[in-house]
Amino acid sequence: QSALTQPPSASGSPGQSVTISCTGTSSDVGGYNYVAWYQQHPGKAPKLMIYEVSKRPSGVPDRFSGSKSGNTASLTVSGLQAEDEADYYCSSYAGSNNFYVFGTGTKVTVL
Amino acid sequence: EVQLVESGGGFVQPGGSLRISCAASGFTFSTYWMSWVRQAPGKGLEWVANIQHDGSEKNYVDSVKGRFTISRDNTKNSLYLQMNSLRAEDTAVYYCAREAANWAISRWGQGTQVTVSS
Numbered sequence: 001q002s003a004l005t006q007p008p009s010a011s012g013s014p015g016q017s018v019t020i021s022c023t024g025t026s027s028d029v030g031g032y033n034y035v036a037w038y039q040q041h042p043g044k045a046p047k048l049m050i051y052e053v054s055k056r057p058s059g060v061p062d063r064f065s066g067s068k069s070g071n072t073a074s075l076t077v078s079g080l081q082a083e084d085e086a087d088y089y090c091s092s093y094a095g096s097n098n099f100y101v102f103g104t105g106t107k108v109t110v111l
Numbered sequence: 112e113v114q115l116v117e118s119g120g121g122f123v124q125p126g127g128s129l130r131i132s133c134a135a136s137g138f139t140f141s142t143y144w145m146s147w148v149r150q151a152p153g154k155g156l157e158w159v160a161n162i163q164h165d166g167s168e169k170n171y172v173d174s175v176k177g178r179f180t181i182s183r184d185n186t187k188n189s190l191y192l193q194m195n196s197l198r199a200e201d202t203a204v205y206y207c208a209r210e211a212a213n214w215a216i217s218r219w220g221q222g223t224q225v226t227v228s229s
Contacts, residue, residue: 034214098172100146
């Protein structure tokens, strides 16, 4: 099972928006509405930011939003803040043989 | 407060074995699927294995099948990963993770470092 494809980096100034893509196949992203996004600060554990494509867990700011079209999911961070600077990983359910497949990761820099 | 605390990581030679553990608290451990996820140095996340709440179903990524065994003890609120025939490419931080019902990982431990080197 191959990793989902994400751009290595993305950036934006404070207050701007940044969108990260996550491209898979019809066997994972395109086949299920079980895409999640995680934020990971250096040396820290990942944190769930989005689940089921576009739902936010309690406590996650509404500046974070998710969507999906075909085999590509996206995470948008609006109103960028300094604390949003982190690595972001997507994941998708990939069926009963592979379960979870993660993306390659995107480093978001707040300029 | 939900807590997942890993232990047992360390340095091991190729071909060796190691068992890592995860102590869970703050939630009803016996009602959740649990996973191990690893992250090699400077690399992304990789799901390793998961186990059903009662231990009756276990699943593994292809690269560890036949070498790693996931298990749990619900009486001790603990999750384990027995790792045999370790290879250099198994070097990573191993995270204990609580799954949600919607194929997302809702809680993560802080991780334990496993280094395989001669």
